Amino acid sequence: MWQANIILQNGQLMPYAEAKVHPMTLGMTYATALFEGLRAYRNPVTGEFKIFRLAEHLKRLQAGMKVMRFDHVFDPEKIRQELAGLIRANEPDDDVYIRLLVYIEALGLMAQTGPVGYTAAASPRERPKFADTGMSLGVSSWSRLSDNASPPRVKATANYHNARLTQLQAKADGYDGALMLTPSGKVSEAPIACFFMVRDGKLITPHIGSNIxxxxxxxxVITLYQEATGRAVVEREIDRSELYFADEAFLCGTGQEIIPVVQIDRLPVGDGKIGEQTRQMQKIYFETVRGLTPDHHGWLTPV
Ligand SMILES: Cc1ncc(COP(=O)(O)O)c(C=O)c1O
Known part of the structure:
Protein backbone atom coordinates (compact mmCIF):
# COMPACT_ATOMS: atom_id res chain seq x y z
CA MET A 1 0.00 0.00 0.00
CA TRP A 2 1.25 3.52 -0.77
CA GLN A 3 2.29 5.84 2.05
CA ALA A 4 1.68 9.49 2.87
CA ASN A 5 5.05 11.17 2.31
CA ILE A 6 4.11 14.73 1.49
CA ILE A 7 1.80 17.12 3.33
CA LEU A 8 0.46 20.57 2.39
CA GLN A 9 0.75 23.43 4.89
CA ASN A 10 -0.28 26.99 4.06
CA GLY A 11 0.13 26.38 0.35
CA GLN A 12 3.54 24.66 0.59
CA LEU A 13 4.21 20.98 -0.03
CA MET A 14 6.69 19.52 2.46
CA PRO A 15 7.79 16.16 3.92
CA TYR A 16 4.97 14.68 6.00
CA ALA A 17 6.88 14.82 9.30
CA GLU A 18 7.81 18.50 8.92
CA ALA A 19 4.38 20.15 9.23
CA LYS A 20 4.22 22.18 12.48
CA VAL A 21 1.65 24.00 14.60
CA HIS A 22 2.59 25.86 17.80
CA PRO A 23 0.91 24.38 20.93
CA MET A 24 -0.34 27.83 21.97
CA THR A 25 -2.33 28.48 18.79
CA LEU A 26 -6.07 28.98 19.25
CA GLY A 27 -6.41 25.91 17.08
CA MET A 28 -4.87 23.87 19.89
CA THR A 29 -5.91 25.68 23.05
CA TYR A 30 -9.55 26.38 22.13
CA ALA A 31 -10.02 23.89 19.30
CA THR A 32 -10.65 26.84 16.99
CA ALA A 33 -10.49 24.66 13.93
CA LEU A 34 -12.63 23.11 11.23
CA PHE A 35 -12.00 20.25 8.90
CA GLU A 36 -13.21 18.28 5.92
CA GLY A 37 -12.62 14.62 5.16
CA LEU A 38 -12.67 14.00 1.42
CA ARG A 39 -11.91 11.08 -0.82
CA ALA A 40 -10.28 10.86 -4.22
CA TYR A 41 -11.19 7.55 -5.83
CA ARG A 42 -9.16 5.74 -8.44
CA ASN A 43 -11.18 4.67 -11.44
CA PRO A 44 -10.27 0.99 -11.84
CA VAL A 45 -10.65 1.14 -15.63
CA THR A 46 -8.74 4.34 -16.48
CA GLY A 47 -6.51 4.56 -13.38
CA GLU A 48 -7.47 8.26 -13.02
CA PHE A 49 -8.04 9.84 -9.60
CA LYS A 50 -11.01 12.13 -9.05
CA ILE A 51 -12.04 13.95 -5.87
CA PHE A 52 -15.66 13.27 -4.94
CA ARG A 53 -17.85 16.35 -4.39
CA LEU A 54 -14.96 18.72 -3.74
CA ALA A 55 -17.11 21.82 -4.40
CA GLU A 56 -19.63 20.79 -1.73
CA HIS A 57 -16.90 20.07 0.82
CA LEU A 58 -15.33 23.49 0.24
CA LYS A 59 -18.72 25.19 0.43
CA ARG A 60 -19.42 23.57 3.80
CA LEU A 61 -15.96 24.49 5.05
CA GLN A 62 -16.45 28.12 4.03
CA ALA A 63 -19.87 28.25 5.69
CA GLY A 64 -18.31 26.88 8.87
CA MET A 65 -15.54 29.50 8.73
CA LYS A 66 -18.21 32.17 8.44
CA VAL A 67 -20.07 30.88 11.51
CA MET A 68 -16.80 30.73 13.46
CA ARG A 69 -15.86 34.24 12.20
CA PHE A 70 -12.56 33.26 10.66
CA ASP A 71 -10.89 36.16 8.80
CA HIS A 72 -9.90 34.53 5.67
CA VAL A 73 -11.97 33.00 2.91
CA PHE A 74 -10.44 30.35 0.71
CA ASP A 75 -10.19 30.63 -3.00
CA PRO A 76 -11.75 27.27 -4.03
CA GLU A 77 -9.80 27.13 -7.30
CA LYS A 78 -6.49 27.62 -5.48
CA ILE A 79 -7.38 24.87 -3.00
CA ARG A 80 -8.45 22.58 -5.81
CA GLN A 81 -5.07 23.02 -7.49
CA GLU A 82 -3.21 22.53 -4.21
CA LEU A 83 -5.12 19.36 -3.33
CA ALA A 84 -4.55 17.97 -6.81
CA GLY A 85 -0.82 18.74 -6.42
CA LEU A 86 -0.80 17.09 -3.00
CA ILE A 87 -2.35 13.90 -4.34
CA ARG A 88 0.02 13.75 -7.31
CA ALA A 89 3.05 14.39 -5.06
CA ASN A 90 2.18 11.35 -2.92
CA GLU A 91 2.02 9.09 -5.98
CA PRO A 92 -0.87 6.97 -4.73
CA ASP A 93 -1.66 3.69 -6.40
CA ASP A 94 -5.09 3.36 -4.78
CA ASP A 95 -7.90 5.47 -3.28
CA VAL A 96 -6.93 8.56 -1.29
CA TYR A 97 -8.44 10.01 1.88
CA ILE A 98 -7.79 13.74 2.30
CA ARG A 99 -8.00 15.58 5.60
CA LEU A 100 -8.19 19.35 5.12
CA LEU A 101 -7.82 21.22 8.41
CA VAL A 102 -8.23 24.99 8.90
CA TYR A 103 -7.33 26.69 12.18
CA ILE A 104 -6.55 30.02 13.81
CA GLU A 105 -2.78 30.32 14.02
CA ALA A 106 -2.78 33.23 16.49
CA LEU A 107 -1.30 32.51 19.93
CA GLY A 108 -3.20 33.79 22.95
CA LEU A 109 -6.67 35.18 23.44
CA MET A 110 -9.76 33.27 22.45
CA ALA A 111 -11.59 35.92 20.41
CA GLN A 112 -8.98 36.36 17.70
CA THR A 113 -10.20 35.62 14.18
CA GLY A 114 -6.91 35.21 12.32
CA PRO A 115 -4.42 34.61 10.89
CA VAL A 116 -5.88 31.43 9.49
CA GLY A 117 -3.64 28.48 8.67
CA TYR A 118 -4.41 25.23 6.90
CA THR A 119 -2.98 21.82 6.30
CA ALA A 120 -4.05 19.00 4.02
CA ALA A 121 -2.87 15.43 4.31
CA ALA A 122 -3.50 12.68 1.78
CA SER A 123 -3.33 9.14 3.07
CA PRO A 124 -4.44 5.64 2.16
CA ARG A 125 -7.54 4.43 3.96
CA GLU A 126 -8.73 0.89 3.88
CA ARG A 127 -12.38 0.11 3.43
CA PRO A 128 -14.09 0.31 6.82
CA LYS A 129 -13.99 -3.12 8.41
CA PHE A 130 -17.76 -3.47 8.84
CA ALA A 131 -18.62 -2.71 5.19
CA ASP A 132 -19.11 -6.38 4.35
CA THR A 133 -20.24 -7.76 7.70
CA GLY A 134 -22.45 -5.01 9.11
CA MET A 135 -22.06 -3.45 12.54
CA SER A 136 -23.80 -3.47 15.88
CA LEU A 137 -24.76 -0.10 17.36
CA GLY A 138 -25.77 0.93 20.84
CA VAL A 139 -27.86 4.01 21.53
CA SER A 140 -25.56 6.27 23.54
CA SER A 141 -26.33 7.80 26.89
CA TRP A 142 -24.43 10.88 25.67
CA SER A 143 -26.74 13.33 23.87
CA ARG A 144 -25.86 14.86 20.51
CA LEU A 145 -24.70 18.46 20.67
CA SER A 146 -27.44 20.97 20.07
CA ASP A 147 -27.51 23.71 17.47
CA ASN A 148 -27.66 26.54 19.96
CA ALA A 149 -24.62 25.32 21.89
CA SER A 150 -22.10 23.93 19.42
CA PRO A 151 -23.80 23.65 16.02
CA PRO A 152 -23.32 20.15 14.58
CA ARG A 153 -23.74 21.41 11.00
CA VAL A 154 -20.38 23.18 11.44
CA LYS A 155 -17.64 20.59 11.07
CA ALA A 156 -15.65 22.05 13.95
CA THR A 157 -12.99 19.87 15.55
CA ALA A 158 -14.47 20.79 18.95
CA ASN A 159 -17.66 18.89 18.04
CA TYR A 160 -15.68 15.69 17.99
CA HIS A 161 -15.29 15.73 21.75
CA ASN A 162 -18.97 14.76 21.85
CA ALA A 163 -18.43 12.19 19.09
CA ARG A 164 -15.38 10.70 20.79
CA LEU A 165 -17.07 10.30 24.17
CA THR A 166 -19.90 8.50 22.42
CA GLN A 167 -17.57 6.25 20.44
CA LEU A 168 -15.49 5.33 23.49
CA GLN A 169 -18.58 4.51 25.52
CA ALA A 170 -19.86 2.25 22.72
CA LYS A 171 -16.56 0.37 22.63
CA ALA A 172 -16.53 0.03 26.43
CA ASP A 173 -20.06 -1.38 26.25
CA GLY A 174 -19.08 -3.93 23.60
CA TYR A 175 -20.73 -2.35 20.54
CA ASP A 176 -19.04 -1.67 17.22
CA GLY A 177 -20.41 1.87 17.22
CA ALA A 178 -23.04 4.22 18.57
CA LEU A 179 -26.09 6.21 17.67
CA MET A 180 -26.73 9.51 19.38
CA LEU A 181 -30.08 11.00 20.31
CA THR A 182 -30.87 14.71 20.34
CA PRO A 183 -31.39 16.28 23.79
CA SER A 184 -35.13 15.73 23.18
CA GLY A 185 -34.63 12.03 22.56
CA LYS A 186 -34.96 11.78 18.75
CA VAL A 187 -32.46 9.87 16.66
CA SER A 188 -29.64 12.12 15.46
CA GLU A 189 -26.58 10.45 13.94
CA ALA A 190 -23.53 8.33 14.64
CA PRO A 191 -20.26 9.93 15.86
CA ILE A 192 -18.82 10.14 12.34
CA ALA A 193 -21.67 9.18 10.01
CA CYS A 194 -25.35 9.76 9.24
CA PHE A 195 -28.09 7.21 9.78
CA PHE A 196 -30.65 5.70 7.40
CA MET A 197 -33.23 3.00 8.03
CA VAL A 198 -35.71 1.10 5.89
CA ARG A 199 -39.16 0.53 7.28
CA ASP A 200 -42.01 -0.99 5.27
CA GLY A 201 -40.12 -0.34 2.04
CA LYS A 202 -39.45 3.33 2.73
CA LEU A 203 -35.95 4.75 3.19
CA ILE A 204 -35.99 7.15 6.14
CA THR A 205 -33.34 9.44 7.63
CA PRO A 206 -33.42 11.98 10.48
CA HIS A 207 -34.25 15.42 9.07
CA ILE A 208 -31.70 18.20 8.92
CA GLY A 209 -32.96 19.72 12.18
CA SER A 210 -31.96 16.58 14.12
CA ASN A 211 -28.59 18.05 15.21
CA ILE A 212 -26.72 16.35 12.39
CA VAL A 221 -27.67 8.83 -0.95
CA ILE A 222 -30.86 10.91 -1.11
CA THR A 223 -30.10 11.90 -4.72
CA LEU A 224 -29.04 8.44 -5.91
CA TYR A 225 -32.00 6.73 -4.23
CA GLN A 226 -34.45 9.10 -5.90
CA GLU A 227 -32.81 8.50 -9.28
CA ALA A 228 -32.67 4.72 -8.89
CA THR A 229 -36.17 4.14 -7.50
CA GLY A 230 -38.20 7.21 -8.44
CA ARG A 231 -39.08 7.54 -4.74
CA ALA A 232 -37.99 10.21 -2.30
CA VAL A 233 -36.12 9.45 0.91
CA VAL A 234 -38.33 10.39 3.85
CA GLU A 235 -36.59 13.01 6.01
CA ARG A 236 -38.31 13.19 9.40
CA GLU A 237 -37.91 12.69 13.12
CA ILE A 238 -37.20 9.13 14.23
CA ASP A 239 -38.07 7.99 17.75
CA ARG A 240 -35.64 5.72 19.55
CA SER A 241 -38.19 2.90 19.74
CA GLU A 242 -38.74 3.07 15.99
CA LEU A 243 -35.15 1.88 15.54
CA TYR A 244 -36.30 -1.53 16.73
CA PHE A 245 -39.01 -1.62 14.03
CA ALA A 246 -36.49 -1.09 11.19
CA ASP A 247 -36.17 -3.74 8.48
CA GLU A 248 -32.73 -2.48 7.42
CA ALA A 249 -30.33 0.24 8.49
CA PHE A 250 -27.03 1.73 7.39
CA LEU A 251 -24.59 4.51 8.20
CA CYS A 252 -23.04 6.76 5.60
CA GLY A 253 -20.20 9.26 5.38
CA THR A 254 -17.17 10.05 3.27
CA GLY A 255 -14.88 7.98 5.47
CA GLN A 256 -17.40 5.29 6.35
CA GLU A 257 -18.97 5.13 2.87
CA ILE A 258 -22.05 2.89 3.28
CA ILE A 259 -21.90 0.60 6.34
CA PRO A 260 -24.75 -1.81 7.02
CA VAL A 261 -26.14 -1.91 10.56
CA VAL A 262 -27.32 -5.35 11.60
CA GLN A 263 -27.98 -4.88 15.31
CA ILE A 264 -29.12 -2.00 17.52
CA ASP A 265 -29.08 -2.30 21.31
CA ARG A 266 -28.45 -6.03 20.80
CA LEU A 267 -31.72 -6.46 18.91
CA PRO A 268 -31.46 -7.62 15.29
CA VAL A 269 -32.26 -5.07 12.61
CA GLY A 270 -34.87 -6.92 10.51
CA ASP A 271 -33.63 -10.49 10.31
CA GLY A 272 -30.15 -9.43 11.46
CA LYS A 273 -28.66 -9.77 7.96
CA ILE A 274 -27.56 -7.06 5.55
CA GLY A 275 -30.67 -5.87 3.72
CA GLU A 276 -31.30 -5.75 -0.01
CA GLN A 277 -31.78 -1.97 -0.21
CA THR A 278 -28.56 -1.46 1.74
CA ARG A 279 -26.61 -3.68 -0.64
CA GLN A 280 -28.16 -1.91 -3.59
CA MET A 281 -27.17 1.47 -2.18
CA GLN A 282 -23.59 0.28 -1.56
CA LYS A 283 -23.37 -0.82 -5.20
CA ILE A 284 -24.78 2.40 -6.65
CA TYR A 285 -22.61 4.50 -4.35
CA PHE A 286 -19.36 2.75 -5.33
CA GLU A 287 -20.17 2.90 -9.04
CA THR A 288 -20.81 6.63 -8.66
CA VAL A 289 -17.75 7.60 -6.60
CA ARG A 290 -15.41 5.55 -8.79
CA GLY A 291 -16.77 7.11 -11.96
CA LEU A 292 -18.12 3.81 -13.31
CA THR A 293 -21.41 5.50 -14.18
CA PRO A 294 -21.71 8.82 -16.06
CA ASP A 295 -21.07 11.82 -13.82
CA HIS A 296 -24.40 13.62 -14.52
CA HIS A 297 -24.02 15.82 -11.45
CA GLY A 298 -20.45 17.01 -12.01
CA TRP A 299 -19.43 15.43 -8.69
CA LEU A 300 -15.99 14.22 -9.80
CA THR A 301 -13.06 16.65 -9.94
CA PRO A 302 -9.98 15.43 -11.87
CA VAL A 303 -6.67 15.54 -10.05
C1 LIG B 1 -20.69 13.69 12.74
C2 LIG B 1 -20.65 13.31 11.30
N1 LIG B 1 -21.80 13.07 10.66
C3 LIG B 1 -21.81 12.74 9.36
C4 LIG B 1 -20.65 12.62 8.63
C5 LIG B 1 -20.69 12.32 7.19
O1 LIG B 1 -20.43 13.52 6.49
P1 LIG B 1 -19.93 13.51 5.01
O2 LIG B 1 -20.87 12.66 4.26
O3 LIG B 1 -20.01 14.93 4.55
O4 LIG B 1 -18.56 12.98 5.01
C6 LIG B 1 -19.43 12.85 9.25
C7 LIG B 1 -18.18 12.74 8.50
O5 LIG B 1 -17.11 12.82 8.97
C8 LIG B 1 -19.43 13.21 10.62
O6 LIG B 1 -18.27 13.44 11.26
Missing part, protein backbone atom coordinates in the same frame (compact mmCIF):
# COMPACT_ATOMS: atom_id res chain seq x y z
CA UNK A 213 -23.82 17.34 10.22
CA UNK A 214 -25.11 18.39 6.80
CA UNK A 215 -23.46 15.33 5.37
CA UNK A 216 -22.46 15.26 1.72
CA UNK A 217 -22.84 11.48 1.59
CA UNK A 218 -26.34 11.79 3.07
CA UNK A 219 -27.19 14.14 0.21
CA UNK A 220 -25.58 11.74 -2.27
Missing amino acids: LESITRDT
Whole structure:
Protein backbone atom coordinates (compact mmCIF):
# COMPACT_ATOMS: atom_id res chain seq x y z
CA MET A 1 0.00 0.00 0.00
CA TRP A 2 1.25 3.52 -0.77
CA GLN A 3 2.29 5.84 2.05
CA ALA A 4 1.68 9.49 2.87
CA ASN A 5 5.05 11.17 2.31
CA ILE A 6 4.11 14.73 1.49
CA ILE A 7 1.80 17.12 3.33
CA LEU A 8 0.46 20.57 2.39
CA GLN A 9 0.75 23.43 4.89
CA ASN A 10 -0.28 26.99 4.06
CA GLY A 11 0.13 26.38 0.35
CA GLN A 12 3.54 24.66 0.59
CA LEU A 13 4.21 20.98 -0.03
CA MET A 14 6.69 19.52 2.46
CA PRO A 15 7.79 16.16 3.92
CA TYR A 16 4.97 14.68 6.00
CA ALA A 17 6.88 14.82 9.30
CA GLU A 18 7.81 18.50 8.92
CA ALA A 19 4.38 20.15 9.23
CA LYS A 20 4.22 22.18 12.48
CA VAL A 21 1.65 24.00 14.60
CA HIS A 22 2.59 25.86 17.80
CA PRO A 23 0.91 24.38 20.93
CA MET A 24 -0.34 27.83 21.97
CA THR A 25 -2.33 28.48 18.79
CA LEU A 26 -6.07 28.98 19.25
CA GLY A 27 -6.41 25.91 17.08
CA MET A 28 -4.87 23.87 19.89
CA THR A 29 -5.91 25.68 23.05
CA TYR A 30 -9.55 26.38 22.13
CA ALA A 31 -10.02 23.89 19.30
CA THR A 32 -10.65 26.84 16.99
CA ALA A 33 -10.49 24.66 13.93
CA LEU A 34 -12.63 23.11 11.23
CA PHE A 35 -12.00 20.25 8.90
CA GLU A 36 -13.21 18.28 5.92
CA GLY A 37 -12.62 14.62 5.16
CA LEU A 38 -12.67 14.00 1.42
CA ARG A 39 -11.91 11.08 -0.82
CA ALA A 40 -10.28 10.86 -4.22
CA TYR A 41 -11.19 7.55 -5.83
CA ARG A 42 -9.16 5.74 -8.44
CA ASN A 43 -11.18 4.67 -11.44
CA PRO A 44 -10.27 0.99 -11.84
CA VAL A 45 -10.65 1.14 -15.63
CA THR A 46 -8.74 4.34 -16.48
CA GLY A 47 -6.51 4.56 -13.38
CA GLU A 48 -7.47 8.26 -13.02
CA PHE A 49 -8.04 9.84 -9.60
CA LYS A 50 -11.01 12.13 -9.05
CA ILE A 51 -12.04 13.95 -5.87
CA PHE A 52 -15.66 13.27 -4.94
CA ARG A 53 -17.85 16.35 -4.39
CA LEU A 54 -14.96 18.72 -3.74
CA ALA A 55 -17.11 21.82 -4.40
CA GLU A 56 -19.63 20.79 -1.73
CA HIS A 57 -16.90 20.07 0.82
CA LEU A 58 -15.33 23.49 0.24
CA LYS A 59 -18.72 25.19 0.43
CA ARG A 60 -19.42 23.57 3.80
CA LEU A 61 -15.96 24.49 5.05
CA GLN A 62 -16.45 28.12 4.03
CA ALA A 63 -19.87 28.25 5.69
CA GLY A 64 -18.31 26.88 8.87
CA MET A 65 -15.54 29.50 8.73
CA LYS A 66 -18.21 32.17 8.44
CA VAL A 67 -20.07 30.88 11.51
CA MET A 68 -16.80 30.73 13.46
CA ARG A 69 -15.86 34.24 12.20
CA PHE A 70 -12.56 33.26 10.66
CA ASP A 71 -10.89 36.16 8.80
CA HIS A 72 -9.90 34.53 5.67
CA VAL A 73 -11.97 33.00 2.91
CA PHE A 74 -10.44 30.35 0.71
CA ASP A 75 -10.19 30.63 -3.00
CA PRO A 76 -11.75 27.27 -4.03
CA GLU A 77 -9.80 27.13 -7.30
CA LYS A 78 -6.49 27.62 -5.48
CA ILE A 79 -7.38 24.87 -3.00
CA ARG A 80 -8.45 22.58 -5.81
CA GLN A 81 -5.07 23.02 -7.49
CA GLU A 82 -3.21 22.53 -4.21
CA LEU A 83 -5.12 19.36 -3.33
CA ALA A 84 -4.55 17.97 -6.81
CA GLY A 85 -0.82 18.74 -6.42
CA LEU A 86 -0.80 17.09 -3.00
CA ILE A 87 -2.35 13.90 -4.34
CA ARG A 88 0.02 13.75 -7.31
CA ALA A 89 3.05 14.39 -5.06
CA ASN A 90 2.18 11.35 -2.92
CA GLU A 91 2.02 9.09 -5.98
CA PRO A 92 -0.87 6.97 -4.73
CA ASP A 93 -1.66 3.69 -6.40
CA ASP A 94 -5.09 3.36 -4.78
CA ASP A 95 -7.90 5.47 -3.28
CA VAL A 96 -6.93 8.56 -1.29
CA TYR A 97 -8.44 10.01 1.88
CA ILE A 98 -7.79 13.74 2.30
CA ARG A 99 -8.00 15.58 5.60
CA LEU A 100 -8.19 19.35 5.12
CA LEU A 101 -7.82 21.22 8.41
CA VAL A 102 -8.23 24.99 8.90
CA TYR A 103 -7.33 26.69 12.18
CA ILE A 104 -6.55 30.02 13.81
CA GLU A 105 -2.78 30.32 14.02
CA ALA A 106 -2.78 33.23 16.49
CA LEU A 107 -1.30 32.51 19.93
CA GLY A 108 -3.20 33.79 22.95
CA LEU A 109 -6.67 35.18 23.44
CA MET A 110 -9.76 33.27 22.45
CA ALA A 111 -11.59 35.92 20.41
CA GLN A 112 -8.98 36.36 17.70
CA THR A 113 -10.20 35.62 14.18
CA GLY A 114 -6.91 35.21 12.32
CA PRO A 115 -4.42 34.61 10.89
CA VAL A 116 -5.88 31.43 9.49
CA GLY A 117 -3.64 28.48 8.67
CA TYR A 118 -4.41 25.23 6.90
CA THR A 119 -2.98 21.82 6.30
CA ALA A 120 -4.05 19.00 4.02
CA ALA A 121 -2.87 15.43 4.31
CA ALA A 122 -3.50 12.68 1.78
CA SER A 123 -3.33 9.14 3.07
CA PRO A 124 -4.44 5.64 2.16
CA ARG A 125 -7.54 4.43 3.96
CA GLU A 126 -8.73 0.89 3.88
CA ARG A 127 -12.38 0.11 3.43
CA PRO A 128 -14.09 0.31 6.82
CA LYS A 129 -13.99 -3.12 8.41
CA PHE A 130 -17.76 -3.47 8.84
CA ALA A 131 -18.62 -2.71 5.19
CA ASP A 132 -19.11 -6.38 4.35
CA THR A 133 -20.24 -7.76 7.70
CA GLY A 134 -22.45 -5.01 9.11
CA MET A 135 -22.06 -3.45 12.54
CA SER A 136 -23.80 -3.47 15.88
CA LEU A 137 -24.76 -0.10 17.36
CA GLY A 138 -25.77 0.93 20.84
CA VAL A 139 -27.86 4.01 21.53
CA SER A 140 -25.56 6.27 23.54
CA SER A 141 -26.33 7.80 26.89
CA TRP A 142 -24.43 10.88 25.67
CA SER A 143 -26.74 13.33 23.87
CA ARG A 144 -25.86 14.86 20.51
CA LEU A 145 -24.70 18.46 20.67
CA SER A 146 -27.44 20.97 20.07
CA ASP A 147 -27.51 23.71 17.47
CA ASN A 148 -27.66 26.54 19.96
CA ALA A 149 -24.62 25.32 21.89
CA SER A 150 -22.10 23.93 19.42
CA PRO A 151 -23.80 23.65 16.02
CA PRO A 152 -23.32 20.15 14.58
CA ARG A 153 -23.74 21.41 11.00
CA VAL A 154 -20.38 23.18 11.44
CA LYS A 155 -17.64 20.59 11.07
CA ALA A 156 -15.65 22.05 13.95
CA THR A 157 -12.99 19.87 15.55
CA ALA A 158 -14.47 20.79 18.95
CA ASN A 159 -17.66 18.89 18.04
CA TYR A 160 -15.68 15.69 17.99
CA HIS A 161 -15.29 15.73 21.75
CA ASN A 162 -18.97 14.76 21.85
CA ALA A 163 -18.43 12.19 19.09
CA ARG A 164 -15.38 10.70 20.79
CA LEU A 165 -17.07 10.30 24.17
CA THR A 166 -19.90 8.50 22.42
CA GLN A 167 -17.57 6.25 20.44
CA LEU A 168 -15.49 5.33 23.49
CA GLN A 169 -18.58 4.51 25.52
CA ALA A 170 -19.86 2.25 22.72
CA LYS A 171 -16.56 0.37 22.63
CA ALA A 172 -16.53 0.03 26.43
CA ASP A 173 -20.06 -1.38 26.25
CA GLY A 174 -19.08 -3.93 23.60
CA TYR A 175 -20.73 -2.35 20.54
CA ASP A 176 -19.04 -1.67 17.22
CA GLY A 177 -20.41 1.87 17.22
CA ALA A 178 -23.04 4.22 18.57
CA LEU A 179 -26.09 6.21 17.67
CA MET A 180 -26.73 9.51 19.38
CA LEU A 181 -30.08 11.00 20.31
CA THR A 182 -30.87 14.71 20.34
CA PRO A 183 -31.39 16.28 23.79
CA SER A 184 -35.13 15.73 23.18
CA GLY A 185 -34.63 12.03 22.56
CA LYS A 186 -34.96 11.78 18.75
CA VAL A 187 -32.46 9.87 16.66
CA SER A 188 -29.64 12.12 15.46
CA GLU A 189 -26.58 10.45 13.94
CA ALA A 190 -23.53 8.33 14.64
CA PRO A 191 -20.26 9.93 15.86
CA ILE A 192 -18.82 10.14 12.34
CA ALA A 193 -21.67 9.18 10.01
CA CYS A 194 -25.35 9.76 9.24
CA PHE A 195 -28.09 7.21 9.78
CA PHE A 196 -30.65 5.70 7.40
CA MET A 197 -33.23 3.00 8.03
CA VAL A 198 -35.71 1.10 5.89
CA ARG A 199 -39.16 0.53 7.28
CA ASP A 200 -42.01 -0.99 5.27
CA GLY A 201 -40.12 -0.34 2.04
CA LYS A 202 -39.45 3.33 2.73
CA LEU A 203 -35.95 4.75 3.19
CA ILE A 204 -35.99 7.15 6.14
CA THR A 205 -33.34 9.44 7.63
CA PRO A 206 -33.42 11.98 10.48
CA HIS A 207 -34.25 15.42 9.07
CA ILE A 208 -31.70 18.20 8.92
CA GLY A 209 -32.96 19.72 12.18
CA SER A 210 -31.96 16.58 14.12
CA ASN A 211 -28.59 18.05 15.21
CA ILE A 212 -26.72 16.35 12.39
CA LEU A 213 -23.82 17.34 10.22
CA GLU A 214 -25.11 18.39 6.80
CA SER A 215 -23.46 15.33 5.37
CA ILE A 216 -22.46 15.26 1.72
CA THR A 217 -22.84 11.48 1.59
CA ARG A 218 -26.34 11.79 3.07
CA ASP A 219 -27.19 14.14 0.21
CA THR A 220 -25.58 11.74 -2.27
CA VAL A 221 -27.67 8.83 -0.95
CA ILE A 222 -30.86 10.91 -1.11
CA THR A 223 -30.10 11.90 -4.72
CA LEU A 224 -29.04 8.44 -5.91
CA TYR A 225 -32.00 6.73 -4.23
CA GLN A 226 -34.45 9.10 -5.90
CA GLU A 227 -32.81 8.50 -9.28
CA ALA A 228 -32.67 4.72 -8.89
CA THR A 229 -36.17 4.14 -7.50
CA GLY A 230 -38.20 7.21 -8.44
CA ARG A 231 -39.08 7.54 -4.74
CA ALA A 232 -37.99 10.21 -2.30
CA VAL A 233 -36.12 9.45 0.91
CA VAL A 234 -38.33 10.39 3.85
CA GLU A 235 -36.59 13.01 6.01
CA ARG A 236 -38.31 13.19 9.40
CA GLU A 237 -37.91 12.69 13.12
CA ILE A 238 -37.20 9.13 14.23
CA ASP A 239 -38.07 7.99 17.75
CA ARG A 240 -35.64 5.72 19.55
CA SER A 241 -38.19 2.90 19.74
CA GLU A 242 -38.74 3.07 15.99
CA LEU A 243 -35.15 1.88 15.54
CA TYR A 244 -36.30 -1.53 16.73
CA PHE A 245 -39.01 -1.62 14.03
CA ALA A 246 -36.49 -1.09 11.19
CA ASP A 247 -36.17 -3.74 8.48
CA GLU A 248 -32.73 -2.48 7.42
CA ALA A 249 -30.33 0.24 8.49
CA PHE A 250 -27.03 1.73 7.39
CA LEU A 251 -24.59 4.51 8.20
CA CYS A 252 -23.04 6.76 5.60
CA GLY A 253 -20.20 9.26 5.38
CA THR A 254 -17.17 10.05 3.27
CA GLY A 255 -14.88 7.98 5.47
CA GLN A 256 -17.40 5.29 6.35
CA GLU A 257 -18.97 5.13 2.87
CA ILE A 258 -22.05 2.89 3.28
CA ILE A 259 -21.90 0.60 6.34
CA PRO A 260 -24.75 -1.81 7.02
CA VAL A 261 -26.14 -1.91 10.56
CA VAL A 262 -27.32 -5.35 11.60
CA GLN A 263 -27.98 -4.88 15.31
CA ILE A 264 -29.12 -2.00 17.52
CA ASP A 265 -29.08 -2.30 21.31
CA ARG A 266 -28.45 -6.03 20.80
CA LEU A 267 -31.72 -6.46 18.91
CA PRO A 268 -31.46 -7.62 15.29
CA VAL A 269 -32.26 -5.07 12.61
CA GLY A 270 -34.87 -6.92 10.51
CA ASP A 271 -33.63 -10.49 10.31
CA GLY A 272 -30.15 -9.43 11.46
CA LYS A 273 -28.66 -9.77 7.96
CA ILE A 274 -27.56 -7.06 5.55
CA GLY A 275 -30.67 -5.87 3.72
CA GLU A 276 -31.30 -5.75 -0.01
CA GLN A 277 -31.78 -1.97 -0.21
CA THR A 278 -28.56 -1.46 1.74
CA ARG A 279 -26.61 -3.68 -0.64
CA GLN A 280 -28.16 -1.91 -3.59
CA MET A 281 -27.17 1.47 -2.18
CA GLN A 282 -23.59 0.28 -1.56
CA LYS A 283 -23.37 -0.82 -5.20
CA ILE A 284 -24.78 2.40 -6.65
CA TYR A 285 -22.61 4.50 -4.35
CA PHE A 286 -19.36 2.75 -5.33
CA GLU A 287 -20.17 2.90 -9.04
CA THR A 288 -20.81 6.63 -8.66
CA VAL A 289 -17.75 7.60 -6.60
CA ARG A 290 -15.41 5.55 -8.79
CA GLY A 291 -16.77 7.11 -11.96
CA LEU A 292 -18.12 3.81 -13.31
CA THR A 293 -21.41 5.50 -14.18
CA PRO A 294 -21.71 8.82 -16.06
CA ASP A 295 -21.07 11.82 -13.82
CA HIS A 296 -24.40 13.62 -14.52
CA HIS A 297 -24.02 15.82 -11.45
CA GLY A 298 -20.45 17.01 -12.01
CA TRP A 299 -19.43 15.43 -8.69
CA LEU A 300 -15.99 14.22 -9.80
CA THR A 301 -13.06 16.65 -9.94
CA PRO A 302 -9.98 15.43 -11.87
CA VAL A 303 -6.67 15.54 -10.05
C1 LIG B 1 -20.69 13.69 12.74
C2 LIG B 1 -20.65 13.31 11.30
N1 LIG B 1 -21.80 13.07 10.66
C3 LIG B 1 -21.81 12.74 9.36
C4 LIG B 1 -20.65 12.62 8.63
C5 LIG B 1 -20.69 12.32 7.19
O1 LIG B 1 -20.43 13.52 6.49
P1 LIG B 1 -19.93 13.51 5.01
O2 LIG B 1 -20.87 12.66 4.26
O3 LIG B 1 -20.01 14.93 4.55
O4 LIG B 1 -18.56 12.98 5.01
C6 LIG B 1 -19.43 12.85 9.25
C7 LIG B 1 -18.18 12.74 8.50
O5 LIG B 1 -17.11 12.82 8.97
C8 LIG B 1 -19.43 13.21 10.62
O6 LIG B 1 -18.27 13.44 11.26
